[in-house]
Amino acid sequence: RRPVTTGRLQRMKADGEKIVSLTAYDYTFAVAEDRAGVDVILVGDSLGMVMQGRETTVPVTVDDMVYHTRCVADARTAALVVADMPFMSYATVEDGLRNAGRLMQAGGAQMIKLEGAGEQAELVSRLARAGIPVCAHLGLQPQLVHKLGGYRVQGRDSAAADAMLADAQALQDAGADLLVLECVPSALGKRVSGGLEIPVIGIGAGPDCDGQVLVLQDILGITPGRIPRFSRNFMEGAESIPGALEAYVSAVREGRFPDASHSFGDAS
């Protein structure tokens, strides 16, 4: 398989070919995902929950992210490896530059992901100029959980939807290469994907995004507790873990996942 690059992701969007992304936190699963054809492996700070048993992503440190990113990057995958910037690691532009550099150099990431709206534009442009590809993350921002008081669908009224599109455009203009859009109504997922030049990867953002991302443990049906509405257990009907990964890849590629049962509508 040819290595996935930012240019290739851009061409996939232009060609209407769906981008498949999935989280991984270790070597063995990263190899399995790469073999199954995943385009973008995300070392998410969701590892706070699925690897460490924490309640939120807030306790995750840069050292944690470097460790898990190294494990994934050492799979030497064709997939593009993206690492999350954890909580408080980019509260200032200088912190953000230094910590993104660590994820690239010590962790082996090929792109970093950060949550936040237009206020992150300056950091995004500094990272871009330093040669660090950036995936922005809008909609539900799990690192804001203590401010938001919980996890819920974002951008449901038209003012919030307009603001999100403007933020997405500001981040693209600042130099972001990719955007993750989490937990927004399908109509907004479609609007943001259609309005941006860079690819938009949705999670709970409906079927019209340029690609999809899910958490590995959710699609294997082994997440302790409730699986989010926007996810699906791909072990159902599969005979093995590689089979479930392949089922996820082909369901996204062929536009069979997500359907309306995994998506959100506007406020009613």
Ligand code: KIV
């Ligand atoms: O941390 C994570 O796994 C993520 C994805 C769910 C987008 O940010």
Ligand code: NA
């Ligand atoms: Na994350």
